[in-house]
Amino acid sequence: MNEERITLTVGQPLDVKPQCEGYMPVLNGPSFDIIAFYSNLTQESINDWLQGKILHGVVVERSIPIFIIDLGKSWSMDIFLNILLEDEDLQRKFFEGDPDQTTMHLTMVSYVDSIIQGIRTISIEPELMSQIKEACFRQISVYKSAEECQDVAEEMMARWSTEDLRAMLRR
Numbered sequence: 319m320n321e322e323r324i325t326l327t328v329g330q331p332l333d334v335k336p337q338c339e340g341y342m343p344v345l346n347g348p349s350f351d352i353i354a355f356y357s358n359l360t361q362e363s364i365n366d367w368l369q370g371k372i373l374h375g376v377v378v379e380r381s382i383p384i385f386i387i388d389l390g391k392s393w394s395m396d397i398f399l400n401i402l403l404e405d406e407d408l409q410r411k412f413f414e415g416d417p418d419q420t421t422m423h424l425t426m427v428s429y430v431d432s433i434i435q436g437i438r439t440i441s442i443e444p445e446l447m448s449q450i451k452e453a454c455f456r457q458i459s460v461y462k463s464a465e466e467c468q469d470v471a472e473e474m475m476a477r478w479s480t481e482d483l484r485a486m487l488r489r
Contacts, residue, residue, distance in 0.1 A: 326423070326425060326434055326437060327434065327437075328434050328435065328436060328437060329433065329434065330433070330434050331431070331432055331433050331434075332353075332427055332432045332433075332434065333432075334353070334427075334432055335432060336355045336429070336432075338355075339355050339356055339357060339429045340354070340355060341353065341354040341355070341395050341397055342397075343385070343397050343399050345404055345408045345409075345411070345412050346422075346423070347411050347412070347415050347419065348411065348412060348414075348415020348416050348417070348419040348420075348447075349412075349415070349419055349420055349421055349422055349447065350399065350412070350422060350450075351422055351423040351424070351425065352385075352387075352395065352397060352422065352423075352424050352425070353425045353427060354393075354395065354424070354425065354426050354427065355427050355428075355429040355432070356426065356427075356428070356429055357428065357429040357430055359426070359428055359435055362392075363392045363393075364426065364435050364436045366389065366390035366391055366392040366393065367389055367390065367392070367393055367424070367426050367436050367438060368436045368438050369390070370389045370390015370391060370392070370393070371389075371390060372387065372388070372389055372440060373387070373388040374386060374387040374388070374440075374442060374446070375446070375484075375487040376446045376449050376450055377483055377486045377487060378449055378450075378452075378453045379474060380460075380470055380474065381453050381456040381457045381460045381461070382398050382399070382400070382453060382457065382467065382470060382471045382474065383398065383399050383449065383450040383453040383454060384396055384397065384398045384474075384475075384483060385397045385398075385399070385450065386483055386484065386487060387424075389424070389438075394480050396475065396478075396480060396483050398471040398474075398475060399450060399453075399454055400457070400464060400467045400468050400471055401454035401455075401457050401458065402457055402458065402461060402463065402464035402467050403464045403468070409458075412451065412454070413451060413454075413455060417444055417447065417448060417451075418444050420441045420442045420443070420444055420446075420447045421439060421440070421441050422439070422440050422441070422442065423437060423438070423439050424437070424438045424439070424440065425437050
């Protein structure tokens, strides 16, 4: 079966109109990408996204993986994955894909007009991707629905600050 690959380029509009600023994970075969929507972007903040030092890690609580990433001086994101929101075909590709394929695309999009402002490709350690996949796999048996998983994840994210999550990484 041929997989359809979508090529994104800077300046291209996306057919997505989010309700608010923020970021979302998008499954991409054996890995996932992050699309971030922000307004008032400056060339300096875009350059920081594209070239700034990367720090990342994973915190897993209650079968919910939270991918933590800091880019440069400007960008900190704490992104949880709710695998139950994805259809079974995407789940299967994610779980069954090459475990060493950990490439992620970080796409910055202007919030109001949904125009791609920058794309950065990174790879994370296979061990981190394995932790993420194991937690997502457990979600299928732990939670009765995508909504239940979403509620638990949102409650955790409301309870913990960015600093709390980074302290959890150091434990």
